[in-house]
Amino acid sequence: MKQGRLWAAGHLHSRMRGHLGRPVVFWEVYFLRQALYRLYRPRTFDEVVGQDPIITVLRNEMRQQRPSHAYLFVGSRGTGKTTCAKLLAKAVNCLNLQDGSPCGECAICRGIDDGSLLDVVEIDAASNNGVDSIRDLRSEAVFTPAIARYRVYIIDEVHMLSASAFNALLKILEEPPEHVIFILATTEIQKVLPTIISRCQRFDFQRIDSDVIAARLLDVASREGFVLENEAAQLIGRLSDGGMRDALSLLDVCAANEGTVTVETVAAAAGLAGSGHLLDLTGKILAGDTQGMLTLLASLIQKGMEPQRIAAQLAGHYRNLMLAKTLEQPQKLLDCLPTEIDALREQASGIALPDLLQSITALQDAISRMSRSTARRAELELALVSLCEPSVRTGYQALLTRIERLEAALRRGAEAVPQRAEEPAAPVSPPAPIYSPPPEEARLSEPAAPEAPSPVPVRQTARPAPATLEQQETQPFRPWPQVIDQLSGFNSSIAGMLRGTKAYFDGRRILIDVSNPAVLEMLKSNDYTRRQIKQAISEVVGQNYGIGPYRPPVEQQEDTDPLEQLIASLPKAENITIEQ
Ligand SMILES: [Zn+2]
Known part of the structure; x- marks a missing residue:
């Protein structure tokens, strides 16, 4: 009954906070009674829900009294790794084993439950003293257990161990003392050394099916004496992402209010109402x-x-x-x-x-x-x-659309040629300043100003060098497509936004065409974006340049046709039209 579970702290899943606020009222009630997930933590292997294959194997080993020296429990949070580790620690030591399952009544089982049995040691590798605990462990593992048959070390979040702690652990696992059993648990198996994994008996805990969770919740509700609507149980089951602990914690918050637990109660507690x-x-x-x-x-x-x-x-x-x-x-x-x-x-x-x-x-x-x-x-x-901005998306579908447009443009190639031939090559009119670069940018571009080095020396492209290094007028910045490619290697969002744009070089700064207002918006408001672009420029041309916005003069506005921009941004397409 509810009155029975008093004065114990609990765990609150983040989903229980509202989207925009925290349900303070739940906390007040919550801390006054024992959390459901503690109260209904399985006490025998039979009570473990949703991990049947694992339980079968563990139970058989216990029946035959042939435990491994090292177990590795892998799985996402709340799937029962720690619960099973504790059950296993009890089972190998239980004085009154019941068909491979711990009795839960003997001095050993009770000692493990209340933490008084010193032969079972729980180490949280995620905490700071986790590393020290492993070092201590090496020296104390040689001693025989004080009371129990086996000294059991449960190491939670084992992937968090430092390299030196891992090595210390490996040394013990290579030659484990007869009376020692290790149970390692992790949510991130890819971070555990293969040499550790290969020395353990590994169990993969599955996310628990939402129907199984819902059934368990209905069972708990009936034992606790409150009404849980079937639909509400299903919703909690889906929200808890396969973790029984999260499901019971969410049910706990819902049950803190008097009355029936409905879908609306669950939605409010989980913060779904504010979507x-x-x-x-x-x-x-x-x-x-x-x-x-x-x-x-x-x-x-x-x-x-x-x-x-x-x-x-x-x-x-x-x-x-x-x-x-x-x-x-x-x-x-x-x-x-x-x-x-x-x-x-x-x-x-x-x-x-x-x-x-x-x-x-x-x-x-x-x-x-x-x-x-x-x-x-x-x-x-x-x-x-x-x-x-659908026009700047970089995904497959967007790419397909762009290729189709490009093909259509190439089919019209004959019309395009004269138009391109008439287009003045360079210089272009000076840029219309739209915003002043912040001081940091001005400083960055300063060293480049006296000699005004050309951005032309680009690897893997053979373009003619400019006639003069004293170039003062604005020219198209030809390596721009390479810069965008480079950028896509580390930030596809910005690269996607810039694809199809043009850039110009004024002898000092790279000026980016901002006829797309979204591009201008990002350049103006977002220092991070500017830094990423400058990094890509520097990686391509081997020199730091400031950047700025460029908007083509009014008489050239018709040139901002996205198809033309796309063609201009692809050197091969350019060649095709010229050769035709
Ligand atoms: Zn027992």
Whole structure:
């Protein structure tokens, strides 16, 4: 009963916070009673849910009293690794083993439960003293256990160990003492040394099926004496991403309120109710309203939402759109309120499936870049601006569209030739200044000014050197396509935005054509973007240059046809038209 679980701290899953605020009221109640996930942690192998193959093997080993010296439990959070490690530690030492499962009653089992049995040691490798613990472990492992049959070391998040700690661990694993058993657990197996993995019996914990989780939640609810609607249990099951601990924690928050736990209770606790901002943000993206989108994004960040969280939510929203578009009955798979399905369907009808898929890929790319970058907000802005501007997308579908346009343009090649021939080669009129570069840029470009070195010496291209080094007039900057290619190697969002643009060289700075307002917007507002572009320029021409915006003079405006820009940006296409 609820009254029984008092005064124990618990764990709260991040999803339980509202999108824009924190449900303080839940915390107050939450800390006063024992968390459901602790109360319903399995006490026997039978009670472990959703990992049947693993339990069968472990149980057989226990029945035959032939444990391994080292186990490796691999799997995402909340799938039962630590629970099984503790059960195993009990089972190898239990005084009254029940068909391969620990009894949960004897002095050993109780000692492990309350942490008083010193022969079972839990080490959290993620904490600072994890490394020291491994060093201590080497010296103490030689001693026989005080009370239990085996000394058991449970090392959680083992991938977090330092190289020296890994080596210390490896030394023990090479010749493990008879009375020692290691149970290593990790969420990131790729970070564990192969030499460690090869010395362990490995078990891969699967994400638990959402139906299995829902059934367990209904069982817990009936034991706790509150009503959990079937639909609500299903929603928690889907939200917890295969982790039973997260599911029980979410149920805990929902059950803190009196009365029946409904879909609405779950949605409010999980912060699903406030997903209107995702519909708004996506609406602006689909309308191509770059400015409106950036304004809304700024206000969300202003309200305290982290860029990474927005990106993850938006990726989830696009996934929902994809499901709403492709499935007859998307309800079973959607992470949203039943009442939101109509809005999702309507929004999904306004976007083509290839565009949806490409947007999801772009968002996932951005999320992965954000995890490596300190300029998270800039990365998010870049990704969203590129979603707003279909003409600058870099995905397969966009590429296909561009190639089709290019082919059409090449078929019209005969018309294009005279037009290109009449076009004055260089110089072009001086640039119309649109904004003054910040002081940092002026400084960067200073060293280049006295000698005004030409950006022409580019590797792997043989172009004639300029007639004079004292070049003062603005010329087309020919290596620009190479710069964009270089840039795409480390930032495909910016490269995608710049593809098809032209650039000019005024003897001092590289001036980028900003007839696309989104490009100008990013150059003006985003220092990170400018640094990335300058890095690519420097890598291609081997010299640092400042950058600035360039807008062609009015009389040449008709030259900004995107097809012409595209042709101009592809040297081969240029050759074809000239030879014809
Ligand atoms: Zn026991």
